Structure formats: C-alpha cells, structure tokens
Amino acid sequence: MTHKILLVEDDEQLGAQIVAHLSEAGFAIQWLQRGDLALAVTPREYELVILDLMLPGAFGLDVLKYLRSHSDLPVLVLSAKNDTAVKVRALELGADDYVTKPFWPEELIARVSARLRRPGLERGGAIELQGLRIDVAARTVSVDGLAVELTRVEFELLLALARRPNQAIARAWLAEHVLDPERDGSERTLDVHASRLRKKLGAKGALVATVWGVGYRLQTGERA
Numbered sequence: 600m601t602h603k604i605l606l607v608e609d610d611e612q613l614g615a616q617i618v619a620h621l622s623e624a625g626f627a628i629q630w631l632q633r634g635d636l637a638l639a640v641t642p643r644e645y646e647l648v649i650l651d652l653m654l655p656g657a658f659g660l661d662v663l664k665y666l667r668s669h670s671d672l673p674v675l676v677l678s679a680k681n682d683t684a685v686k687v688r689a690l691e692l693g694a695d696d697y698v699t700k701p702f703w704p705e706e707l708i709a710r711v712s713a714r715l716r717r718p719g720l721e722r723g724g725a726i727e728l729q730g731l732r733i734d735v736a737a738r739t740v741s742v743d744g745l746a747v748e749l750t751r752v753e754f755e756l757l758l759a760l761a762r763r764p765n766q767a768i769a770r771a772w773l774a775e776h777v778l779d780p781e782r783d784g785s786e787r788t789l790d791v792h793a794s795r796l797r798k799k800l801g802a803k804g805a806l807v808a809t810v811w812g813v814g815y816r817l818q819t820g821e822r823a
Contacts, residue, residue, distance in 0.1 A: 642670035667693035691769040760817035770814035
C-alpha cells in the first residue's frame with residue numbers, strides 16, 4: 600500500500616529534495632508551496648501532512664488549525680523555528696511531531712514512517728491496543744474482553760488518545776475537543792476525567808500517561 604502524503608513547503612530546493620527522498624522511500628507525495636492552497640485541501644485524501652510554518656498565503660499554524668478542525672490526520676511540522684514557545688504552540692494546536700531544519704533525510708523518513716505506524720487502528724470500525732478495544736461506531740470499550748462503562752467525556756478522551764497512540768496531545772487541545780464547553784470546559788476538569796478513566800480501565804489505566812507540561816499520551820509500548 601502506498602501512503603499519500605501532502606507536503607506544504609515554499610522552499611523550492613528543499614521541497615524538491617523532500618519529494619525525491621520520500622518518493623524513493625515509496626511514498627506518494629503531493630507538494631504545495633502556499634499556505635492558502637493548503638487551506639483548500641480535503642484532509643481525508645491524505646494519510647499525513649508535512650507542514651512548514653513560514654508560508655506565503657497563510658501561516659503554517661493557521662493551516663494546522665484548519666487540518667485539526669476537520670480531521671485527526673497526522674501532521675508533522677517542519678520548521679527552521681527552534682524556540683520552545685513555537686514548538687509548544689504547534690503541539691497545543693494538535694501537531695503530532697516537530698522537526699527542526701536542517702535535518703537528515705533519513706530522520707524525516709523515520710519520523711514519517713512512525714507517524715503512519717498507527718498500531719491496531721480502526722480495524723473493522725474498532726481500535727485495538729494492548730488488550731484495549733474501542734468500538735467507535737457502537738461507542739463501547741472493553742479491556743481483555745470485559746466491558747467497561749465510560750461516560751461520554753471519558754470515551755471521547757480515550758478515543759482521542761487512541762487515534763494518535765504514543766503521541767503527546769496537549770491538555771488545551773483535549774479540553775477544547777473532548778469537554779462540553781458549556782458545562783466543564785476547563786483543563787483542570789479534564790484532569791479529573793483522566794483520573795477517573797484510568798481507574799475504570801484497571802490495569803490498563805497505566806496506558807494513559809501524563810506528559811508533564813504538555814498533556815496526555817496513550818502509551819502502547821512501541822516507539823513513536
């Protein structure tokens with residue numbers, strides 16, 4: 600199976616190099632050089648996006664916001680900006696990874712492969728990870744075959760983490776997309792739900808790991 604990747608990068612020389620290396624590695628690449636063109640794409644047509652931040656037409660973080668509002672498509676940010684504030688902001692907006700320029704092509708290929716290696720994901724409408732099964736359509740969860748009763752928020756939190764296994768997902772992003780803003784839209788409330796979720800999952804509760812200063816991660820034991 601050939602994975603289709605969207606590259607959004609305005610540097611012609613670098614973009615051509617990335618396309619060449621990823622194509623040689625067996626990926627199918629579509630390359631856009633403007634942020635505003637990326638705002639018009641249909642996310643479901645791709646399996647991963649490699650996104651520069653400094654783009655003509657629209658800033659990369661705005662493209663990231665657009666992608667996250669429409670899908671859980673993995674997004675790998677590729678940028679010359681290496682200050683912590685920018686990296687944290689990208690993670691808060693839902694980026695799955697952040698690679699600083701310059702970089703080795705082998706590193707980029709490894710990170711792309713890791714983002715696409717989403718273990719046990721959505722087979723027959725269910726996610727299965729380490730004895731944990733989430734039936735997305737039926738909205739049910741089981742641990743080693745035994746049903747676990749979860750609230751709506753607990754289910755949405757677990758599903759959000761399971762769809763991006765081994766990735767640190769920002770607390771702010773989870774609060775915005777999981778909680779009901781009219782009832783319990785605070786990050787502190789999210790922590791309470793995460794604690795209750797761990798208890799209900801029993802021995803598997805340890806899979807819901809806290810990433811200090813960022814948020815949470817569903818730790819499957821495989822390298823991301």
